[in-house]
Amino acid sequence: MIQRPLLLITAMAVILGILTAGCGESRDPYVGTYRSLQPYAGKGHIELTLKENGEATWKLEGEKPVKFKWKVAEGHLWLYTREGGIIHVTPSEGNKKLSVDMTGEWNPSCPAHMCLYFERVEVR
Amino acid sequence: MTGLEEKTQGLKIEEVGRELRVPSGTRVVKQGDPPHHFYVIVSGKLKVYRETHDGIRTDLTELGPGDYFGEVALVTGMARTASVEAVEDSVLIQVSKEEFDAVLDQNPQLARKLIHTLATWLVDGDRRLEQETVHQVKLRQISWFDYLLMVGLSVILALVFNLYNDNSIPLVHGWGEKDGVQEISPDQALELYRQQKAVFVDARKNNFYDQRHIKGAENLPLLFFDLQFPMFQFILQQKQVGPDTPIIVYGGSSSRRFDRELARRLMEKDFSRVLVLAGNPDGWEKIFPVETRPGKAVAAMPLGLPGYIEWIPVSIFLLFLLPPVRRSPYLSAFCRVVLGVIFVQFALSKIMRPAVFALNVVDYGLMPEWGVNLWSLILPWAELVSGLFLVLGIRTRAAATIIGAMNLIFIVGLVNAIFLELPINCGCVGEAGEPVTWWKVLKNAGMLLMAVQIFLYDRLFVLDRGGFIWRERKI
Numbered sequence: 001m002i003q004r005p006l007l008l009i010t011a012m013a014v015i016l017g018i019l020t021a022g023c024g025e026s027r028d029p030y031v032g033t034y035r036s037l038q039p040y041a042g043k044g045h046i047e048l049t050l051k052e053n054g055e056a057t058w059k060l061e062g063e064k065p066v067k068f069k070w071k072v073a074e075g076h077l078w079l080y081t082r083e084g085g086i087i088h089v090t091p092s093e094g095n096k097k098l099s100v101d102m103t104g105e106w107n108p109s110c111p112a113h114m115c116l117y118f119e120r121v122e123v124r
Numbered sequence: 125m126t127g128l129e130e131k132t133q134g135l136k137i138e139e140v141g142r143e144l145r146v147p148s149g150t151r152v153v154k155q156g157d158p159p160h161h162f163y164v165i166v167s168g169k170l171k172v173y174r175e176t177h178d179g180i181r182t183d184l185t186e187l188g189p190g191d192y193f194g195e196v197a198l199v200t201g202m203a204r205t206a207s208v209e210a211v212e213d214s215v216l217i218q219v220s221k222e223e224f225d226a227v228l229d230q231n232p233q234l235a236r237k238l239i240h241t242l243a244t245w246l247v248d249g250d251r252r253l254e255q256e257t258v259h260q261v262k263l264r265q266i267s268w269f270d271y272l273l274m275v276g277l278s279v280i281l282a283l284v285f286n287l288y289n290d291n292s293i294p295l296v297h298g299w300g301e302k303d304g305v306q307e308i309s310p311d312q313a314l315e316l317y318r319q320q321k322a323v324f325v326d327a328r329k330n331n332f333y334d335q336r337h338i339k340g341a342e343n344l345p346l347l348f349f350d351l352q353f354p355m356f357q358f359i360l361q362q363k364q365v366g367p368d369t370p371i372i373v374y375g376g377s378s379s380r381r382f383d384r385e386l387a388r389r390l391m392e393k394d395f396s397r398v399l400v401l402a403g404n405p406d407g408w409e410k411i412f413p414v415e416t417r418p419g420k421a422v423a424a425m426p427l428g429l430p431g432y433i434e435w436i437p438v439s440i441f442l443l444f445l446l447p448p449v450r451r452s453p454y455l456s457a458f459c460r461v462v463l464g465v466i467f468v469q470f471a472l473s474k475i476m477r478p479a480v481f482a483l484n485v486v487d488y489g490l491m492p493e494w495g496v497n498l499w500s501l502i503l504p505w506a507e508l509v510s511g512l513f514l515v516l517g518i519r520t521r522a523a524a525t526i527i528g529a530m531n532l533i534f535i536v537g538l539v540n541a542i543f544l545e546l547p548i549n550c551g552c553v554g555e556a557g558e559p560v561t562w563w564k565v566l567k568n569a570g571m572l573l574m575a576v577q578i579f580l581y582d583r584l585f586v587l588d589r590g591g592f593i594w595r596e597r598k599i
Contacts, residue, residue: 041354066350084479085347103330106557
């Protein structure tokens with residue numbers, strides 16, 4: 001006979017373990033500031049800053065910065081908007097370049113008409 | 125006088141029996157075999173057990189020096205009622221049926237003793253049967269409390285977690301917010317459209333827009349408003365749209381009014397004439413000329429381990445074709461682990477970011493707006509709680525019922541999405557890249573079958589009323 005309190009403690013430990021295990025891969029290789037290769041919306045370049053704590057900012061010249069959360073999964077970056085939208089980002093060339101898929105859906109390769117390219121300008 | 129001497133006094137064992145040495149693990153008597161011998165244990169240890177046709181084994185007792193067995197079948201003339209196996213190397217006296225009958229004829233004291241023993245066994249057997257029946261009845265019982273426990277636990281965990289989650293969402297989306305957005309009737313909007321005196325903006329996700337939209341409308345998905353608004357502004361400048369030109373927003377649904385929210389955001393950006401298309405959210409499809417681009421399905425992302433586990437519920441159909449297997453409590457235990465793991469996976473993909481899952485719920489278009497966030501908060505915890513209960517063997521019938529009900533809901537949602545050709549992400553075990561297909565329906569049907577199997581036949585490794593039941597238990 002297994003004691004119920006023991007089983008409940010085990011169950012709680014399993015829940016906590018599961019929740020802490022779901023934090024994703026290390027962000028360290030991708031932390032830094034990236035700049036769009038092309039000007040956006042006729043205004044200027046976008047600066048994308050990925051911080052270690054999982055926060056990110058998207059700053060278009062002349063506009064207010066937009067905040068995100070981000071994570072790494074299977075070598076891809078996932079940016080989460082406040083409303084729950086997901087932007088999929090694919091790093092390349094040793095994480096020096098990023099392809100940002102603006103469709104909001106996952107695609108095997110970034111669609112040319114909805115893809116923004118970034119280059120790393122600062123490593124943290 | 126030792127027990128052995130006392131018990132074998134009248135038997136005249138040295139005259140009628142023969143010594144038999146059995147190594148450990150030997151089955152001396154097999155349940156169901158015809159009776160030929162009676163045995164007295166000289167040394168060693170043997171266990172008596174019964175086994176059902178589907179392999180459930182119940183240990184009845186253990187016997188040692190001085191004990192005897194095999195008399196029941198000899199007396200009744202029926203097949204062996206239990207099996208006896210040597211637990212350690214043992215020495216027995218083997219007495220044939222003829223010898224046993226002769227000894228009984230000559231030894232009334234022994235005959236009385238046997239009758240007494242058999243009668244005691246009958247009374248004990250009745251008592252054990254009653255206890256087991258009561259236990260099984262309790263095991264099969266499910267009460268409202270079980271459901272209340274699981275649902276209540278899920279609700280409490282969901283609400284508490286949402287309080288402390290960095291990605292928390294309001295319990296009801298847009299509750300109490302006044303948007304102050306003006307509406308325009310479809311007829312008036314159509315008139316402006318014909319005169320090209322308004323800009324039409326689709327507030328839905330890009331893949332919905334791609335599939336079907338009002339001809340000439342711009343797409344500004346609410347979800348990416350902050351990112352894509354500069355581009356929208358740029359496009360308006362390129363088109364030389366004046367500041368007084370009406371902007372007519374459409375693309376809401378009964379699950380979320382993307383149109384009204386987008387209109388409000390545009391008004392905050394100082395657009396003076398923002399209007400929302402009134403009427404049925406899908407009504408524009410019948411009134412305005414539309415551009416369609418069918419056939420673009422959501423691309424599938426490799427799911428890794430969860431993708432492989434998906435095969436199990438589907439292959440379970442094959443197992444259910446075999447009657448002895450589909451009723452097996454071992455299959456129940458297997459189904460519990462598989463289903464439990466799958467539902468825990470489901471839960472983990474949603475719990476941390478309820479806003480993402482809420483958008484998946486919105487995409488299905490079956491949930492009223494007030495229920496989307498509540499469902500998105502509570503469902504993952506219900507999946508986690510019921511999944512863990514299944515794995516741990518707690519209230520498994522109730523957990524299987526809840527999981528079966530969720531599978532039914534998922535199947536309805538998936539089939540509806542397939543028939544309506546909605547370009548949406550399943551939201552099953554991944555946040556993205558999981559298209560809605562018949563494969564997913566089949567998988568959910570497999571899981572539903574597994575839940576039914578657990579409900580009907582689960583009885584092993586279960587912590588329930590009356591304690592934890594293992595495979596081999598002593599009664």
